[in-house]
Amino acid sequence: MSILGKKKSSVSEGxxxxxxxxxxxxxxxFFLVTTTFPKDKGLNxxxxxxxxxxxxxxxxxxxxxxxxxxxxxxxxxxxxxxxQMRPSEIDGLWRQEVSANPNIIAAVKTHPDAPYKxxxxxxxxLHKANAERISLxxxxx
Amino acid sequence: MAIRGGGFQKASKASGExxxxxxxxxxxxxxxFFMVTTVFxxxxxxxxxxxxxESAEKIDEKQKNILxxxxxxxxxxxxxxxPLSMEQVTTVVAPLYAASERALxxxxxxxxxxxxxxxxxxxxALVAAGVVRVVFATQLQQSMQRERR
Numbered sequence: 001m002s003i004l005g006k007k008k009s010s011v012s013e014g015x016x017x018x019x020x021x022x023x024x025x026x027x028x029x030f031f032l033v034t035t036t037f038p039k040d041k042g043l044n045x046x047x048x049x050x051x052x053x054x055x056x057x058x059x060x061x062x063x064x065x066x067x068x069x070x071x072x073x074x075x076x077x078x079x080x081x082x083x084q085m086r087p088s089e090i091d092g093l094w095r096q097e098v099s100a101n102p103n104i105i106a107a108v109k110t111h112p113d114a115p116y117k118x119x120x121x122x123x124x125x126l127h128k129a130n131a132e133r134i135s136l137x138x139x140x141x
Numbered sequence: 142m143a144i145r146g147g148g149f150q151k152a153s154k155a156s157g158e159x160x161x162x163x164x165x166x167x168x169x170x171x172x173x174f175f176m177v178t179t180v181f182x183x184x185x186x187x188x189x190x191x192x193x194x195e196s197a198e199k200i201d202e203k204q205k206n207i208l209x210x211x212x213x214x215x216x217x218x219x220x221x222x223x224p225l226s227m228e229q230v231t232t233v234v235a236p237l238y239a240a241s242e243r244a245l246x247x248x249x250x251x252x253x254x255x256x257x258x259x260x261x262x263x264x265x266a267l268v269a270a271g272v273v274r275v276v277f278a279t280q281l282q283q284s285m286q287r288e289r290r
Contacts, residue, residue, distance in 0.1 A: 021164035021165040021168055024168045024172075025164075037204075039200060040200045040248055040276070041197040041198065041199055041280075042198070042200060042248060042249075042276035042278040042279050043194055043276065043277045043279065044275075045276070046273055046274060046275070047272060048268065049271070049273065050268055050269060110260075110261070112256060112257055112258035113256050114257045115253060115255065115257070116192065116212075116251045116252065116253060116254070116255045116256075117253035119260070120194055120279065121194075124195060124196050124197075128195065128196045136261075136264065137261075138257065
């Protein structure tokens with residue numbers, strides 16, 4: 001102890017800089033590990049090869065005709081009977097149809113003026129019901 | 142000078158520690174290197190209103206094998222920021238498809254209100270180009286998009 005009773009402080013005034021590099025590395029590694037890039041989502045579909053045409057008997061076809069209003073006309077094979085539905089009801093219908101006839105194919109025919117979203121709605125419903133045999137067409141005449 | 146240790150041992154001048162003063166420089170160098178070399182998707186998003194689908198699945202393919210085809214409300218087609226006519230789609234996609242060794246996946250990003258006749262023309266053009274795998278892309282994150290509106 002000095003005579004004047006003053007004590008020199010042993011605490012340094014500067015912020016410790018020695019660990020800056022460690023902090024930088026830590027941040028770098030943290031962001032490298034936690035960054036995930038958003039992956040695109042969508043409805044998968046396999047298009048036919050050019051010139052590939054399959055002949056399917058009418059009794060194995062379920063016609064889904066999408067009108068510009070979003071109403072879906074359901075027609076079974078050759079019968080002229082038309083049932084009107086909303087796109088959200090298609091998945092229940094498909095489950096019924098596929099249990100009755102495992103070889104059935106969904107022929108989605110969209111009116112040229114119908115918005116794309118209604119086709120996606122129907123495709124979504126078919127995907128939900130695990131449908132794999134889907135044919136996309138445009139409604140002619 | 143007095144001889145210490147009887148003059149036999151000499152203290153080594155080389156430090157026993159790895160120099161750490163340049164560590165921060167190395168960290169910055171790496172950071173800048175990765176910032177410069179990272180390539181994100183090459184095309185910019187077109188202003189479309191996305192469709193929504195509950196059963197949408199993640200596209201199981203590498204990012205470089207995914208080609209985005211944008212279709213706006215009036216039926217305009219964009220590939221890699223280039224506006225194209227329907228006839229050009231086949232001639233643009235076919236060489237890309239061949240270059241990817243038939244691994245290319247087409248991600249169709251259509252506006253929800255686009256009339257289906259344009260979608261049908263696009264699909265016919267893709268079939269003519271020999272493309273097999275197609276994805277109808279739907280909204281990435283529904284909650285995020287809703288908040289933005």
